Amino acid sequence: MLGISPSMALRFEVLARHNRARASRLTLPHYEALTPLFMPVGTQGTIKGLTNDQLEDLDCQIILGNTYHLALRPGADLLDTIGGLHKFMNWPRALLTDSGGFQMVSLLHLADITEEGVTFQSPVDGKPMLLTPEDSIQIQNKIGADIIMALDDVVKTTTTGPRVEEAMYRTLRWIDRCIAAHSRPHEQNLFGIVQGGLDPQLRDICLEGLVARNLPGYAIGGLAGGEGKDAFWRVVAQCTAGLPEDKPRYVMGIGFPLDIVVCTALGADMYDCVYPTRTARFGSALVSEGVLRLTHAAMATDYRPLDSSCTCMVCKRYTRAYLHTLVTKEAMGSQLVSYHNISHMMQLSRNLHSSILEGRFPE
Amino acid sequence: MEVVNACKPDLWVSLPDEVPHWVPEKRNRESVDHTSQWLDHCLSLQHAEHGNRCLGVVVGAGSLEERARSAEQAATRNVAGFSLAGFGLGEDVAQRGFHLEVAIAKLPNDKLRHVCGLGSPEEVLQAVGAGIDLLDSTYPYMLTKECLAMTFPLKMEVPLRNADRDMQPTPDHGVASGFSLAKVNLRSATYGGGRIDETPLVTGCKCYTCKRHTKVYINQLLNSNETLAQTLLEIHNTYHYLEFFKAIRESIKADKFHEFRTWFTSQRQELGVLSLGNIPRVVSCN
Numbered sequence: 001m002l003g004i005s006p007s008m009a010l011r012f013e014v015l016a017r018h019n020r021a022r023a024s025r026l027t028l029p030h031y032e033a034l035t036p037l038f039m040p041v042g043t044q045g046t047i048k049g050l051t052n053d054q055l056e057d058l059d060c061q062i063i064l065g066n067t068y069h070l071a072l073r074p075g076a077d078l079l080d081t082i083g084g085l086h087k088f089m090n091w092p093r094a095l096l097t098d099s100g101g102f103q104m105v106s107l108l109h110l111a112d113i114t115e116e117g118v119t120f121q122s123p124v125d126g127k128p129m130l131l132t133p134e135d136s137i138q139i140q141n142k143i144g145a146d147i148i149m150a151l152d153d154v155v156k157t158t159t160t161g162p163r164v165e166e167a168m169y170r171t172l173r174w175i176d177r178c179i180a181a182h183s184r185p186h187e188q189n190l191f192g193i194v195q196g197g198l199d200p201q202l203r204d205i206c207l208e209g210l211v212a213r214n215l216p217g218y219a220i221g222g223l224a225g226g227e228g229k230d231a232f233w234r235v236v237a238q239c240t241a242g243l244p245e246d247k248p249r250y251v252m253g254i255g256f257p258l259d260i261v262v263c264t265a266l267g268a269d270m271y272d273c274v275y276p277t278r279t280a281r282f283g284s285a286l287v288s289e290g291v292l293r294l295t296h297a298a299m300a301t302d303y304r305p306l307d308s309s310c311t312c313m314v315c316k317r318y319t320r321a322y323l324h325t326l327v328t329k330e331a332m333g334s335q336l337v338s339y340h341n342i343s344h345m346m347q348l349s350r351n352l353h354s355s356i357l358e359g360r361f362p363e
Numbered sequence: 364m365e366v367v368n369a370c371k372p373d374l375w376v377s378l379p380d381e382v383p384h385w386v387p388e389k390r391n392r393e394s395v396d397h398t399s400q401w402l403d404h405c406l407s408l409q410h411a412e413h414g415n416r417c418l419g420v421v422v423g424a425g426s427l428e429e430r431a432r433s434a435e436q437a438a439t440r441n442v443a444g445f446s447l448a449g450f451g452l453g454e455d456v457a458q459r460g461f462h463l464e465v466a467i468a469k470l471p472n473d474k475l476r477h478v479c480g481l482g483s484p485e486e487v488l489q490a491v492g493a494g495i496d497l498l499d500s501t502y503p504y505m506l507t508k509e510c511l512a513m514t515f516p517l518k519m520e521v522p523l524r525n526a527d528r529d530m531q532p533t534p535d536h537g538v539a540s541g542f543s544l545a546k547v548n549l550r551s552a553t554y555g556g557g558r559i560d561e562t563p564l565v566t567g568c569k570c571y572t573c574k575r576h577t578k579v580y581i582n583q584l585l586n587s588n589e590t591l592a593q594t595l596l597e598i599h600n601t602y603h604y605l606e607f608f609k610a611i612r613e614s615i616k617a618d619k620f621h622e623f624r625t626w627f628t629s630q631r632q633e634l635g636v637l638s639l640g641n642i643p644r645v646v647s648c649n
Contacts, residue, residue, distance in 0.1 A: 044583070049590040052575065075584045081559060082579070090575050146573045 002284065005306035008216040009146070010189050012248050016357045020240065020267040023356035026248055028146040029187055030086060031094040033061040035248065035269035037353040038345040039096060040261065040277060044069045048277050049335035050342070052091055057313070058339070059346045061093055062146070064272050067100035067139055068107070072123065076142040084144025095145035096272070098252075099136045102154055107294050113153055113172065133177040137190070141183050150178040152193040157227035164197035171195045172209040174361060179213065187240035190249060197222060198231050199362065207242035217248040218273050220268070224253035240267035257286065257348055264352050265361075280337035283327035286344040292320070311341035317340075364408035376446045377405040384425035384454070390482045391624040396421045406440065412511070418446040418477050425458075427465050433516075434469035446473025447495070451480025456489070463493035484515065484607060488624045491534045491611055503600035507593055510585055511605040512564040517610045519626045521618075570602035571595075 011027040024031045030297035040047050040055075041064045047055060055063065065085055070076070074088070080141060082088050085095055092206065104118050105111045105300040111120040117132035133151040140148040151174055153167040175192050182190050192210040196202030220239045223232055236251060243249050248269045254260060255273020276286060291298075305315040306323070312324075314336045326333030355361045367375045380397035382390055409417060419437040423430025437445055447466055450459060466618045468478060475496050480499025481487065490498060506513055563573035564581070572581075572595040584592035614623035 044587040044589060044592040046584060046589050049594060051571070051591065051594065053571070069587075073586055074579070078559060078579075082561065088577075088580055088583075090577075090580070331593070335590070337593075 008189060009187050010216050012246060018361040021265050021356050021361055023353045024269060028094045030146050033094060034353050036264045036349055037061060037270050038349045039064055039270060039272040040342050041272055041274045048338055049331060050339060053358065054339060058342050062096050065095055065143065065145060066103055067097045070143055071139050073260055076139040086144060095147040097140050097143050098145040099149045099151040100131060100153045133174045134181040137178050137181040145188060147189045147191055150175050150190060150192050152195055152221055154195060154222050155197060157198055157222060163293050164199060165202055167173060168196045168202045168206050171208060173358035175210060191215060191217040191219050193219040193221040193293045195222045198227060198235060200238055203235060203238055206241060211244060218243050219250040219252050221252050228362045236263050236268060237266045244246035260348060276305035277338045280341045281334045285337050286341045292322050294320065295325045306340050310343060312340050314340040364405055368410050371413060374416050374418055377402040377420050379420035379422050379448050381422055381448050382424050386424060391426055391429050394422050395429050395433040398433060402440055415443045417442045418444045421445055421447050422449060422465050424449055427461055430462050430464050431469055434466040444477060445470050446477040450478055460489060463490065467494040485628060488627060492624060501538050503604045507596045507602050512596060513600045514565050517606055519623055564599050570599050572599040
């Protein structure tokens with residue numbers, strides 16, 4: 001397989017730099033991606049209404065699947081029997097799965113975290129259940145994504161006090177359990193997630209601990225949850241400084257274009273967020289000037305495309321006025337605006353990569 | 364006509380005074396007269412530069428006499444074709460046949476004949492057999508809405524029945540064994556709990572969905588309430604339906620339409636599919 005050390009299944013080459021920003025090539029088992037890269041979220045085996053062909057047309061390279069949802073339906077064993085999520089969805093490029101922990105804690109009413117794992121009430125029959133680090137990795141091994149995430153103990157950035165420290169140390173203990181449970185290190189890359197809240201000392205300890213485990217890649221977690229912008233950027237900067245140069249860095253849950261640009265400047269490579277597709281379903285389009293609310297009455301007679309500088313299929317064929325009649329009423333409205341919004345994010349990714357490559361990142 | 368002139372369609376249907384079949388004779392006669400008058404009025408309002416794109420409506424409700432009279436009147440107008448109204452409303456199949464025959468007998472051979480309200484394969488075959496050229500229908504969409512995939516065989520030459528029964532797995536929920544050849548119920552619990560079906564909706568179908576995806580995947584999308592499910596199903600159902608029309612056209616060209624129609628309806632009957640009236644329902648969607 002690929003990679004330098006036996007527990008890796010990727011190759012990461014930095015092609016160019018500008019200060020701390022990097023333009024790189026990330027070679028994964030199923031695809032060769034270029035970073036900085038936005039990864040759309042596909043939750044249950046699809047990205048809201050878009051076909052695989054459309055995703056390829058949009059230049060999506062890595063898409064996310066949510067382990068929690070997939071484990072519920074269609075189930076890890078079914079995916080295993082079929083040969084993995086790639087085969088099930090017929091997606092020829094790369095996939096990344098999260099650990100399932102975050103979704104549970106945010107979606108389930110009675111979820112709780114103990115040293116063993118995440119305890120929760122089964123959404124199917126209400127029985128008490130437990131997701132351990134081992135369970136999470138085993139499920140992700142069956143799903144078969146190119147990149148899998150360690151189960152971490154994530155707390156909201158607005159949390160203060162000893163809970164933050166507890167979560168950070170537990171994350172380190174859990175990474176060892178994840179590594180031990182990982183049965184496919186040559187085909188799937190296990191990324192560790194740096195926790196520690198907004199506390200620089202805790203973040204440092206976590207960084208040291210994870211880097212010592214020599215993982216294929218690292219994520220910066222626990223952000224994008226209501227903290228102030230200054231605190232957010234400071235933590236990202238600290239983490240990128242503490243992570244190895246020659247491995248990919250993934251900031252989880254980031255989707256606002258400005259945030260992506262800043263994080264890139266600070267040395268991050270990969271991003272994911274439901275924002276572009278979610279905001280599309282509410283009728284908002286991402287355009288060069290900002291966010292366009294298509295539900296606004298003025299859109300009814302606006303015959304321009306969404307974004308005059310965008311070359312995507314939606315901007316070539318449809319007007320704001322037409323989309324105004326569809327959004328929030330017809331499924332196609334969501335699909336078309338989602339299509340454009342993803343195009344916008346992928347164009348941003350390409351611009352970041354090529355501007356760093358060509359030495360004009362500051363512009 | 365303001366709307367017609369603003370939209371500039373390739374074809375448009377004149378405004379009829381359509382009545383249900385149970386109205387008294389007098390009212391029905393009025394409806395035929397109004398329909399002709401309104402046709403003339405519409406024609407007088409159409410923009411000359413847009414050309415002749417009118418389909419004149421033929422009404423008649425339950426009366427064959429009135430149907431013939433309406434068709435005669437429309438036939439004298441300078442239109443691009445005719446649209447036969449009042450079908451697909453639960454009428455008796457034989458009656459529908461008479462009405463189509465009687466109307467079309469009065470219409471010129473060199474102009475389009477359109478009917479709306481008919482859409483099931485049997486209805487299409489009946490209409491085409493009577494001389495109809497154009498149909499619009501929501502049949503594929505009605506199937507998609509019910510999570511059903513269109514799977515009826517299209518090729519007369521291939522001896523499909525027994526071979527296909529072996530090829531396509533039959534869901535184990537006690538339905539008539541040939542059902543899988545007509546429609547596939549994708550919400551069936553079988554796909555999750557029992558046998559995993561990794562075949563496409565129709566083996567050998569060249570549509571986007573069948574070239575790329577499996578029944579079990581589409582089942583997953585449906586159960587997760589993902590809109591992609593409807594998109595993929597609708598693509599297949601529309602494609603399959605259009606292939607049906609292609610098969611009809613080819614049979615006509617080969618002078619084998621009657622044979623095709625007989626083959627099609629008899630194999631549907633053999634499969635236990637209700638072939639009369641509205642949308643055939645073999646399995647209810649749970």
